Amino acid sequence: MNSNGSVMLITGMILLAATACSRSGDTPVPGSARVATTATGKKADPAPERYLITGRVERVDVPRKILVVFHDEVKGYMPAMTMEFLVSDGDLALAKPGQKIRAEMIPSKDGDFRLEKIWPDDRSIEGAAVAAGALQLRQDTHTRGKNAYREVGETVPDFSLYDQSGRVVQSARFRGKQLMVNFIFTRCPVATMCPASTAKMMTAQKLAREAGVPNLELISITLDPSYDTPGVLKEFADVRGIDTVNFSFLTGPETAIKDLLTQFGVIAQFQGDILQHTLTTLLIDAAGKISHRADGSQWEAQEFVQKMRRP
Ligand SMILES: [Cu+2]
Structure with missing residues (x-):
């Protein structure tokens, strides 16, 4: 420079x-199903538990703002199964049946489950292209x-x-x-x-x-x-x-x-x-x-x- x-x-x-800005949670650590929940806010109100999941979108239910996802096993929490998840409007708009995704699953007190931080799965074609680009950029910056x-x-x-x-x-x-x-x-x-x-x-x-x-x-x-x-x-x-x-x-x-x-x-x-x-x-x-x-x-x-x- x-x-x-x-x-x-x-x-x-x-x-x-x-x-x-305030950060709502820590970045998930790949390989560990349970995401560390750092209490960045007030101690009396701990952040909800978050679990990393991978899975495939089966159905998009727009009126109910729900994705039906077949997810892989969440080690120590639940076996592979098809579940309904509440998602944001943006995630709902992007979701397509057949998509492979990774996300954070957040159970709520009343038994609902939400998905946040939804990304194309790294093992998808798109994910592989983006990962390869990141590696190339890493090498370029290093060089x-x-x-x-x-x-x-x-x-x-x-x-x-x-x-x-x-x-x-x-x-x-x-x-x-x-x-x-x-x-x-x-x-x-x-x-x-x-x-x-x-x-x-x-x-x-x-x-x-x-x-x-x-x-x-x-x-x-x-x-x-x-x-x-x-x-x-x-x-x-x-x-x-x-x-x-x-x-x-x-x-x-x-x-x-x-x-x-x-x-x-x-x-x-x-x-x-x-x-x-x-x-x-x-x-x-x-x-x-x-x-x-x-x-x-x-x-x-x-x-x-x-x-x-x-x-
Ligand atoms: Cu700014």
Whole structure:
């Protein structure tokens, strides 16, 4: 990173230091069925028990907001069986019979079961592609070492992530297009940070369309993949009425997100329950090179649209 980049980042950190969010639970540890329930909240109200499950969606019951899932054995808790699970609107919208998923199962006091943190199973075709992309990115970041940060003029790294529809999105899809990128997380409580950034991305999308900018794609990459699953991103986009024709919300394995943040020079770190983060917005040209970057929250949609290529 050049000295200018460092200064920008530090300035960003100070401006954005107030960002906060609370983390609802720990990331599940693969291989252990019972998810550690850390009491991050008040001690009197312990977090509900969570169990990692893998399984296959059998049926989607939209009116009842239920997924019928045949799940594998949950060691020490229950054998393999078909069960009904309550899910969020976003997860309900994405679910399809036959899908292989992994998720956290949460039993409630009144005998219901919920599923949260639903992801395509790593053993599915999509899961394997995303895992391979994460590994490649890990190696790339490692190989670049101190030069991991991509300057303006450099090519962006390859990635494979999921969008808000649970589809695999690979960076190759954006070659030949202009790409505007920012980084957010859906639970960001600071109005001037992620919410403002999302609003400006929407404005840029609209202004670019009005200005006749061709082949534009916009992506928002999550800073918080432990919470922002495809279903969470789907609901985030739907609630805001975002036109996802050329505006996607991306998430994926924690290592892949971490490596992308390193390469794009974005800082995001949990300090206890608080996610501290900087903001960066980038414009990437049709050849995959970074053509413009704005650090912090003081950027305007118009400034980006003016820098986009027209026919
Ligand atoms: Cu934020």
